[in-house]
Amino acid sequence: MTLQRRLQVITPSGTESAAMEEGNAMIRVAFASTDMIRVDQHFGSARGMAIYRLTQECADLVEAAQFGEQAQDGGEDKLLAKFECLEGCAAVYCAAAGSSAVKQLLALGTQPVRVSHGTRISDLLRELQTCLKEHTPPPWMAKAVQRQQGDPSRFDAMASEPWEEEG
Template structure:
């Protein structure tokens, strides 16, 4: 399954979903993971109407099952979920590799029900 990470430098999950200019896309299985691509994203202007921009950003990662970020607003999270992508907020910037290793370990052992559902869809 593909995972998207909101990042400023390609190594850390360190960006807000709306402000994110790029997302690192990885493919992960219980056996391993690998980098797929860096996708450019449209930046959402917080002072303007941004419903269609959020929809566009979510659509651009529609092939991903999960998206990690440092922050996401309620309306944006609803759009992401409606696009069948599971949003995950990290409490502080974290290395993408650490999250991938932890997620791979979870996939190998006992994934929670929400993750099992994603894996089998």
């Protein structure tokens, strides 16, 4: 099954860059959900995804995708639309995920996170914001923040390289 509907929330220009300038980590996190309130779907057969942009101060819904009814049949082709939808997401929370999907998600740089069926998205967002505020992120979040902010040591390495001026 392919993507049926996709709603993207347009934010005022500069919102993301303003958060970055303030030194705020900003990550995208997805939740497999039918009602956009609870995580209640297996990744492979998920009929919906809610994608949030998360900082220490706020969590904004930026995208909602609907995939329709899907069976848990091991069919890999149904995952392609989900992988495209998750582009730029550091993690996807779901009630379960098959081993093949987990491997593919990790290869794409998206950490699958299994939570209990019915876990409220708002509770998970609060937990993630607390991790960002207290600088106690889980490993996948620490990697995402580091990727976003870049490796500060790379500038030291560049500065130590010999310079050649063209004239």
